[in-house]
Amino acid sequence: xxxxxxxKKQVIFFLLAGTLSALVEIGSFKIFSVQFPRMISWEYNxxxxxxxxxxxxSTSAGIFCNYFLSIWxxxxxxxxxxxxxxxxxxxxxxxxxLVSLTxxxxxxxxxxxxxxxxxxxxxSPEMISKISAILLVAVLxxxxxxxxxxxx
Numbered sequence: 001x002x003x004x005x006x007x008k009k010q011v012i013f014f015l016l017a018g019t020l021s022a023l024v025e026i027g028s029f030k031i032f033s034v035q036f037p038r039m040i041s042w043e044y045n046x047x048x049x050x051x052x053x054x055x056x057x058s059t060s061a062g063i064f065c066n067y068f069l070s071i072w073x074x075x076x077x078x079x080x081x082x083x084x085x086x087x088x089x090x091x092x093x094x095x096x097x098l099v100s101l102t103x104x105x106x107x108x109x110x111x112x113x114x115x116x117x118x119x120x121x122x123x124s125p126e127m128i129s130k131i132s133a134i135l136l137v138a139v140l141x142x143x144x145x146x147x148x149x150x151x152x
Contacts, residue, residue, distance in 0.1 A: 017069035025062030063093040075150035103133035
């Protein structure tokens with residue numbers, strides 16, 4: 001019973017940490033995707049890749065936010081040293097970033113073509129693509145981080 005409650009608590013804290021990290025990532029992506037194209041002409045389209053720097057920098061901000069929230073509130077330290085744990089976290093996050101960037105490109109170029117009106121706010125195709133990629137990668141991240149990094 002205690003293990004079940006602990007797992008539910010962990011999932012809730014993971015969702016909260018993930019939500020906060022996603023807000024950091026989405027918010028910084030919004031800022032970067034507006035500002036970077038003004039300074040760097042190829043940011044909008046680099047050989048068919050849309051918003052490459054905005055994606056990389058916003059994803060990095062989300063990763064570091066998620067790391068600290070994960071070690072403070074979500075997971076117990078595993079059997080790995082802090083250095084190794086951080087290395088694994090960054091490695092998994094890097095691989096997840098590649099998946100997320102790929103999903104973003106697929107969603108942006110082939111799936112989401114129109115704005116989505118939420119009445120109080122309108123989501124652009126790039127924002128819908130970013131949010132969708134984050135949600136899909138979050139499921140993968142929880143499983144890998146729980147099993148391999150923190151309780152490995």
